[in-house]
Amino acid sequence: MKIFTNDQIRSIEKYTIENEGVTSDELIERAAAAITCEIMSRWRQSKNVWVIAGQGNNGADALAVARMLLEQGYNVQVLLFNVFGRLSEGCIHSRKRLLDLGDVNFTEVTGDFNPPFISPDALVIDGLFGSGLREPLTGGFRSFVDYINESKATIVSIDVPSGLMAEWNEDTLRRNVIHAHLTLAIQFPRVAFFIADNAEFLGEWKVLDIELSQQETRNTQSRFFLLEKNDAKRVLRHRSRFSSKADYGSAMIVAGSYGMLGAAQMCARGALRSGVGKLTLHIPRCGFTVMQSEVPEAMVQVDRNDGGITEINLRHKYDAVALGPGMGTHDLTVRAVETFVNHAEKPLLLDADALNCIAERPTILNTIPPMSVLTPHAGEFDRLFGEHNCMEARIKTAVEKAAYYDIIILLKGYYTTVVRPDGRILFSCSGGPALATPGSGDVLTGVIAALLAQGYSPDIAATLGAFIHGYAGELAAETHGEYGVLATDIADRIGTAIRDIMC
Numbered sequence: 001m002k003i004f005t006n007d008q009i010r011s012i013e014k015y016t017i018e019n020e021g022v023t024s025d026e027l028i029e030r031a032a033a034a035i036t037c038e039i040m041s042r043w044r045q046s047k048n049v050w051v052i053a054g055q056g057n058n059g060a061d062a063l064a065v066a067r068m069l070l071e072q073g074y075n076v077q078v079l080l081f082n083v084f085g086r087l088s089e090g091c092i093h094s095r096k097r098l099l100d101l102g103d104v105n106f107t108e109v110t111g112d113f114n115p116p117f118i119s120p121d122a123l124v125i126d127g128l129f130g131s132g133l134r135e136p137l138t139g140g141f142r143s144f145v146d147y148i149n150e151s152k153a154t155i156v157s158i159d160v161p162s163g164l165m166a167e168w169n170e171d172t173l174r175r176n177v178i179h180a181h182l183t184l185a186i187q188f189p190r191v192a193f194f195i196a197d198n199a200e201f202l203g204e205w206k207v208l209d210i211e212l213s214q215q216e217t218r219n220t221q222s223r224f225f226l227l228e229k230n231d232a233k234r235v236l237r238h239r240s241r242f243s244s245k246a247d248y249g250s251a252m253i254v255a256g257s258y259g260m261l262g263a264a265q266m267c268a269r270g271a272l273r274s275g276v277g278k279l280t281l282h283i284p285r286c287g288f289t290v291m292q293s294e295v296p297e298a299m300v301q302v303d304r305n306d307g308g309i310t311e312i313n314l315r316h317k318y319d320a321v322a323l324g325p326g327m328g329t330h331d332l333t334v335r336a337v338e339t340f341v342n343h344a345e346k347p348l349l350l351d352a353d354a355l356n357c358i359a360e361r362p363t364i365l366n367t368i369p370p371m372s373v374l375t376p377h378a379g380e381f382d383r384l385f386g387e388h389n390c391m392e393a394r395i396k397t398a399v400e401k402a403a404y405y406d407i408i409i410l411l412k413g414y415y416t417t418v419v420r421p422d423g424r425i426l427f428s429c430s431g432g433p434a435l436a437t438p439g440s441g442d443v444l445t446g447v448i449a450a451l452l453a454q455g456y457s458p459d460i461a462a463t464l465g466a467f468i469h470g471y472a473g474e475l476a477a478e479t480h481g482e483y484g485v486l487a488t489d490i491a492d493r494i495g496t497a498i499r500d501i502m503c
Helices: 006-019 024-042 057-071 089-099 139-150 196-202 214-219 229-235 261-273 285-294 331-343 353-360 362-367 378-385 391-405 440-453 458-480 487-492 494-502
Strands: 048-053 075-081 105-109 123-127 154-158 182-186 204-208 224-227 250-254 278-283 299-302 320-323 349-351 373-375 408-411 417-419 425-428
Touching: 006 024, 006 214, 024 057, 024 089, 024 123, 024 154, 024 182, 024 204, 048 057, 057 075, 057 089, 057 123, 057 154, 075 089, 089 105, 196 391, 224 458, 229 458, 229 494, 250 261, 250 440, 261 278, 261 285, 261 440, 261 487, 261 494, 278 285, 285 299, 320 440, 331 353, 331 362, 349 353, 349 440, 353 362, 353 378, 373 440, 373 458, 378 391, 378 408, 391 408, 391 417, 408 458, 417 458, 425 458, 440 458, 440 487, 458 487, 458 494, 487 494
Parallel strands: 048 075, 048 123, 075 105, 123 154, 154 182, 182 204, 224 425, 250 278, 250 320, 278 299, 320 349, 349 373, 373 408
Antiparallel strands: 408 417, 417 425
16 A cells, blocks of 8 residues: 655645545545544543644644534534634634534634643544644644643544654654544555654554545555555465475575574574475574474574584575574674675575674675665664664665665564665554564564565565564464464464465
8 A cells, every 4th residue: 555645645635626526625524524433433422522623624624523523412612723813715614614503612712822621531632733734843832732631631633643744753852742542544644653653642543534536546656655464465476286395495594503593493483484495594503403303394504613603605506595593793603794795696684693793894784785685673773874763763764775785674663664775665564562572583584585585576575574474473462462472473373374364
């Protein structure tokens, strides 16, 4: 699914109005009807409702919601902020229809304002700014947002919580944003919804369809995408009943060190459950017996060193090579990674300690083969590319570095983010807190390695792998709960996840 910027959404709205016989006021009514229906499905008429409206079309939506709730018997109090004397045409129209009801508890703020008491058991409909905001809040609006948050009332934001930008918010102060319990986005989710930094403002979020032009939606290009189950289903390939393991590629995983062999095991299980044809593990000599016992389906190639990786030799031609889980960062390991990467000719999959080794010698970045996949978590990313104070900053840096080095960067987390060299950003919608368990990332590396070995392009393998891994985590959580999931549980459900996606 394409994710559009705020300007693109406005363009789609404009096209709908100009080409499909719909007026702006009708779109406001559609949005308000959808919002009202959602509110009525969650809260009864006994709920005391405050509607906070701004001067733009977000405020127009809020005023129309206030009218519809009043018509349904709700106790509604309305505040319209018109301090600049510039109401949009839609807002003027919605105000008139609201006041035409007659006895309405309505206040239009045009100057000095003493905030009313909002009780903790109240419901606040936030239509102050929405997605139209261009710069951080200041002055009285900033103080009022803080006042609403301090009220402890339940807050429903229309489109985007007031104070939050629809795309980038690196310079937004956290205390100057509405902390919504529910965000009702009109027609499309916003880019900001998929960035971890903004989760505290959004609460639960839901998209409401107001039937904007499907044709213009298809024709509008985007650099942001959300991978959903149907997308994964279209990409995954069915296996021929006459196929053999030779048809599904070969992968080499370089992993493990003394005390960290579990990472190699989790990675191997992820690869095997993802259907790789042949799997070889390069591990330190000390892990030979345990690996042959725990992962008998994999071939084992031991390092000459007993406790760590000191050499990386490809004795055969592999379709995919992954480096990193549990390798450690001993000087000999760093040297082995540098030597191998410097001579590699095909895209590599670099994770965990392979990235930490590269961080020890950043010049290795210059020799990474084009279209290689790097899969850092936040700490590994910062060790590679410098300290960052938020995930949004990491995504922006990832866009820059992916283009510069011609690589793919996968930032782990909920809505795992895959950044391509061409600047496209893909979010995976699967996953959850159950994935926050030791070894989960190693399983993901194995999944991606298996997909690469089976011939999926590096960008597809990374994005599809993230979705499958997250989906397997969801299945594991259904059995064990979000606290009780182990990496082995996730690995063991990879095959089930793929089956469910393809059904």
